[in-house]
Amino acid sequence: MIYLLDRGKDVLNAQLDRIQGLGRSTLAALSRLGRANVFLIDVLVGLTGMLIRPGLLIKQLFSVGVQTLVIIVVAGLFVGMVMALQAYYALVDFGAEDSVSVMVVLSLLRELGPVITALLFAGRAGSALTAEIGLMKATEQLSGMEMMAVNPIERVVAPRFLAGVISMPLLAAIFSAVGVLGGYLVAVELLGLDAGAFWSQAQSKVELFEDLGNGMIKSLVFGFVVSWIAVFEGYDCIPTSEGLGQATTRTVVYGSLAILVLDFVLTALMFSK
């Protein structure tokens, strides 16, 4: 009898542990979200430090922006070329192959430019940011700075964050421009469409603010969010080699998901009338 009672107690305790675990992880996730927001405010305040030392920003613009340029240009070229081919095969059945340029330019400016650039940016620059800041934390360089009364957020995090926010729209613009040129190469040089029709059709259908402007706003938002996630994951990582690896993975995963979800929200806001 007593044996049975003990057994029942054990089962009950195991269930309670499980529920406790669920609550613990929910609370941990919520407090992490709160930390991320407090951290963002610290970073935004820390941006003022850049006024005194603009050299820090230049250095980060190089590693975040310039070094991402090659992958962006190559990807943009091929995305534009594929878009033109696909649009051609779809439209040629209706004798509307002159509209290839409209399809290529609109999809590049509105969606593919900002989104693919942001995804590549999260993979190429975001992961590097996390790893860099995380390693500084793991090797106690950040606490060393604090010892010397140097604010690590102002000195290390803010320049990287701002460089990401500045680089993203520029990279997206380059991606779209190269993509349009790639589309032009395929449509005009390869498939033999009329060059004048290519540009005039695009010009008649694409709006400066409606399409180009909204695309740039999108890429600015993506740049902000991806850079935020990247620097926070680095700053908040568990300072071991394993924790650093997890943080880098989280940057890419959370960054990419955030981009795709935000893209839907922004598209719904911008292009619904």
Place this chain on the structure above:
Amino acid sequence: MNTRTLELLVGLFVAAGLAALFMLAMSVSNLASFGGDDGYVIKARFDNIGGLKVRSPVAASGVRIGRVSDISYDLEGFEALVTMSIDPQYNVFPIDSSASILTSGLLGEQYIGLEPGAEEEFLVAGSEIDITQSALVLEEIIGQFIYSKADEE
């Protein structure tokens, strides 16, 4: 890498980004004209130009020989005044050539088709084509068709 090269590369990057933005803005607004327009200019008046646009092709027998360079509305004759720039090597079109607005394919872009006439004189810069045919407006054709059907019965 020293600071100077670093600054230079970052400057190049920012300049490339702005140039890309500028190029996109140009390719969507009508400010840029790609390729040199060194042809001669002729004019034609149409009752209705349909969906013709600036930079639409001008073709003879389906071969592109020039582009529409300007479209305006003439308040004297209440007609559309279309200015075309024809490539310089096609400079022997007779003065009584006719221009009509055609559509490439069912949903395609509209262009101007030039049909050569028989006169000895040639079109030169500034001349005007007298014989023109307006764009076919689908609604009008369907309207006429229904009207003639009703007449038959």
